[in-house]
Each structure stands twice: as structure tokens, then as C-alpha cells.
Amino acid sequence: MRARRLRAGLRGWGGVGAMAVACVLAVLFALLLPVVRSHGEDGGTGTGGGHGVAHGSRARAAEECTDPEKQTLSPDDADGPTIDEIQSREGEKRQLVVGVDQNSYRWGYRDPNNGGDAELAGFDIDLVHRIAEDILGDPDAVQFKAIPTDQRIPAIQDGRVDMVVRTMTINCDRLEDVAFSAPYFRTGxxxxxxxxxxxxxxxxxxxxxxxxxxxxxxxxxxxxxxxxxxxxxxxxxxxxxxxxxxxxxxxxxxxxxxxxxxxxxxxxxxxxxxxxxxxxGDAFTTEYYGVAMKKDADDLVRRVNQILVEWRADKAGGWQHSYDEWLSETMDDAAKSEPPSPPQYLRTS
The missing domain is CATH 3.40.190.10 (Periplasmic binding protein-like II)
Structure with a gap:
């Protein structure tokens, strides 16, 4: 029986105007941000490109997987080969390349009310800026790439992005293809x-x-x-x-x-x-969002987990600040109190 949670409620905020803007922008946004195109229509877990494993092997691995949100490495702020490669990029290429959504209202979207430049904004985007500031010393040293849901994993595996921060649920099937950070949000x-x-x-x-x-x-x-x-x-x-x-x-x-x-x-x-x-009705699953990275990018996974520890603890400009700014008006009081429980780090290598 799946654990059930109180549904995320709504408040009287948004309105028809926001709806109309969202629908129009959904068409126009593709012209404003480079989109990582699909290289196939596998429509499954989005592995594609020859990176998948045999169905039987994947099924067995999924059956053996428990508590996927805990299958991550312990935090560490040390540099390593993946971080060194990112930091060695020169000139305009010295950026963190991140797959995001540009159409998820309050998570990753272009805000038409932020001074006319319609920059990407939202809860996920705040986290991206925090990671870029820690790794590159500049919160704006980011190249955003908008990717469809079914291209998140191929984009990581093919090296088109360093990571994906896009309301991506940690689950056992995906752990066969990518590594995840500790959870940064609970939903269902x-x-x-x-x-x-x-x-x-x-x-x-x-x-x-x-x-x-x-x-x-x-x-x-x-x-x-x-x-x-x-x-x-x-x-x-x-x-x-x-x-x-x-x-x-x-x-x-x-x-x-x-x-x-x-x-x-x-x-x-x-x-x-x-x-x-x-x-x-109520939520009928319990799920956790994580930052997705390449399976062998251990130093980057550990660094992101360290950043998440600090982001959660930062009372002035951290997790709670971003939640209050972007999500509190659309979520229930029950979901509003705090970030997910302190993570556990069960992966050792």
C-alpha cells in the first residue's frame, strides 16, 4: 500500500490572466532558449542512444532497490575530476551547463514580471544559481538548456549537460542510468x-x-x-x-x-x-526530487550534497526563503513547514 499524503492545496492566487500568459508563453518560450532536441522516441525512462541495459537486468535491479532517495554519496566540498573540468572552462564557456524546465510555473519558467527580460526564475532555478556560485564563484555562471521530460537522462549521459535540476523524481529505474543528489523536495x-x-x-x-x-x-x-x-x-x-x-x-x-x-x-x-x-483527492505516492548527474561524477554528487546541506541550513537565503518566495502561495500549510527530513547517504561508491 502506498503511503498517502495530504494533497497540495490551492489558494486564490494566479487567475485567468496568469493562465493566458502561461499558454501563450508555452509556445513562444521555445524561440527564446535553446532546446535540447529529442534523438529518438523511446518514451520510456528516456535512456535512448544505446545507454540502456537489458530489460531483465533493469527489472532485477529495480526489485533489489529500496529507499532510492537514500542511494547517494555523503557530502564533501572537495574538488575532483568532474569539478576540475567544469572550473577549467575558459571565457564564455566557463559556465555550469544545466538542464531545466522553462514551462513549470514557479519551478522553472520565464517570469514576464521581472523587469521585461523574462529571465528564468523559480524554485529549481534558485538552486541552480546556488550550485553555480559554490562551484564557479558566480551565481550567474550558468548555461541553461531547456529539455523535455523524456530527454533528461539522455542529456546527462551524452554530456550535453553537467546536471539536470528539473523536478526530477529519484527512483530505482533512473538510478540505473544516472546518479542523484540527496532529496531537496518531497511530493507525490x-x-x-x-x-x-x-x-x-x-x-x-x-x-x-x-x-x-x-x-x-x-x-x-x-x-x-x-x-x-x-x-x-x-x-x-x-x-x-x-x-x-x-x-x-x-x-x-x-x-x-x-x-x-x-x-x-x-x-x-x-x-x-x-x-x-x-x-x-490525495497524493497516492510519496516521491522526492533530486539533482541528476552522471553515474561516475562522484565528486560532483558529493559537492552538490554539501551545497544542499548548506542551502537547507541557510535561514536568510536558503531553502525556506526560496519556498516562501515561489511555492508557499500554491501549497498547503501541511506542505509548507519544512524541507524533506534530513537525508541519509547509503551509497558508498
Whole structure:
């Protein structure tokens, strides 16, 4: 039985204006930021490019994996080969290259209200600046690359980015392909649907309904597994997948799907953009976001974990400050109190 958590609630903030801006910007943003293009349509965990392992081996590894959010290295602020390579970049290339989202409201998005330059902003973006400041001494020494959900892992494996900071859930399958930091946020999968809908949550009311998810997302793999296990109605239609999660909100607004399943933290931000939709029912999983890096980048993983320790402890400009600025207006009081519990570091090599 999955642990259940109180759903991320909503406050009366956002409005139709924000919704309209978001929908228009979703189309225009691609013109403003280089996008890492897909090199295939594997639509699964997004490994692609010959980097995957045999399905049987992956399945066995996943069965043996427990507490994936704890499978990371202990913090250390020492330099190493990965960090040395980043720091040795010269001129304009002396930047941290980070895969992010540019369409997730309050997480990673272009804010049209920040002086006209529409720079990337949000909770994830604050963390990226913090990492760049620590490693390169300049919070703005960052090259942002917008990547679709199903291209997060290939972008890391192919060396197109140094890391991904993009509301990325730590899970056992992904640990076969990339390394993760300790968790920096706790959330869970939830259902988003129109307020007028008779869908009540992750239950029998999804029978016969069209559900939208992002390709390569935890939501999609969870729904597919639950449907296979008989925990989700067999006639629930999972055929609608999109490159980026915001596209699901657009499909919902157009009446092309009946519901969206995604992380509650993202769903709450989407509901803030559109007052005609709401979260339905409680979260039906417990998940943790982490920073994803190459599997052999041990020094970088340890350094990011040290940065996270300091970010959490910084009362003036750290985790809580970013949460209050970006997320507190869209989340429940129950989710507002503190960051995830102090991490454990079970990986030794």
C-alpha cells in the first residue's frame, strides 16, 4: 500500500490572466532558449542512444532497490575530476551547463514580471544559481538548456549537460542510468481535473477517462504499472503523452483529455495558473526530487550534497526563503513547514 499524503492545496492566487500568459508563453518560450532536441522516441525512462541495459537486468535491479532517495554519496566540498573540468572552462564557456524546465510555473519558467527580460526564475532555478556560485564563484555562471521530460537522462549521459535540476523524481529505474543528489523536495502523484468534473481522485472515477502524462515521467510509469496490476481501471486511456508537463494543462483546457496525473507540487502550480481546474483527492505516492548527474561524477554528487546541506541550513537565503518566495502561495500549510527530513547517504561508491 502506498503511503498517502495530504494533497497540495490551492489558494486564490494566479487567475485567468496568469493562465493566458502561461499558454501563450508555452509556445513562444521555445524561440527564446535553446532546446535540447529529442534523438529518438523511446518514451520510456528516456535512456535512448544505446545507454540502456537489458530489460531483465533493469527489472532485477529495480526489485533489489529500496529507499532510492537514500542511494547517494555523503557530502564533501572537495574538488575532483568532474569539478576540475567544469572550473577549467575558459571565457564564455566557463559556465555550469544545466538542464531545466522553462514551462513549470514557479519551478522553472520565464517570469514576464521581472523587469521585461523574462529571465528564468523559480524554485529549481534558485538552486541552480546556488550550485553555480559554490562551484564557479558566480551565481550567474550558468548555461541553461531547456529539455523535455523524456530527454533528461539522455542529456546527462551524452554530456550535453553537467546536471539536470528539473523536478526530477529519484527512483530505482533512473538510478540505473544516472546518479542523484540527496532529496531537496518531497511530493507525490496527484490527479488534476476541471472543477466541474465528477472525477474525485485516483480511484474508480478514472474508468473510461483519457489521462494525460508527460512522456518519460514517473506518473506515466506508475499508471502503466498500476493498470497492469489491476489497481487502475483497465479502460482508463493512457495514450496521451506529451514532451512537457505544461502541454497536459493545455490539453485539459481544450477538453482533449479528462484528467492530468503529475506530481502534486507541479499540479498545484498549474491549478494556480487556471482557476477552472483543481487537485482531486490525495497524493497516492510519496516521491522526492533530486539533482541528476552522471553515474561516475562522484565528486560532483558529493559537492552538490554539501551545497544542499548548506542551502537547507541557510535561514536568510536558503531553502525556506526560496519556498516562501515561489511555492508557499500554491501549497498547503501541511506542505509548507519544512524541507524533506534530513537525508541519509547509503551509497558508498
Amino acid at each position: 502523484q496527484q490527479v488534476l481535473a476541471p472543477k466541474s468534473s465528477d472525477i474525485t481522485g485516483y480511484d474508480g472515477t478514472l474508468a473510461g477517462r483519457e489521462i494525460c502524462t508527460a512522456a518519460g515521467s514517473t506518473a506515466l510509469s506508475t499508471l502503466e504499472q498500476d493498470q497492469s496490476d489491476g489497481e487502475l481501471a483497465a479502460d482508463a486511456d493512457l495514450g496521451t503523452t506529451v514532451p512537457n508537463q505544461l502541454d497536459c494543462l493545455v490539453r485539459l483546457q481544450l477538453g482533449e483529455v479528462d484528467a492530468v496525473v503529475t506530481d502534486g507540487a507541479l499540479a498545484a502550480s498549474q491549478a494556480a495558473q487556471d482557476p477552472t481546474v483543481e487537485l482531486k
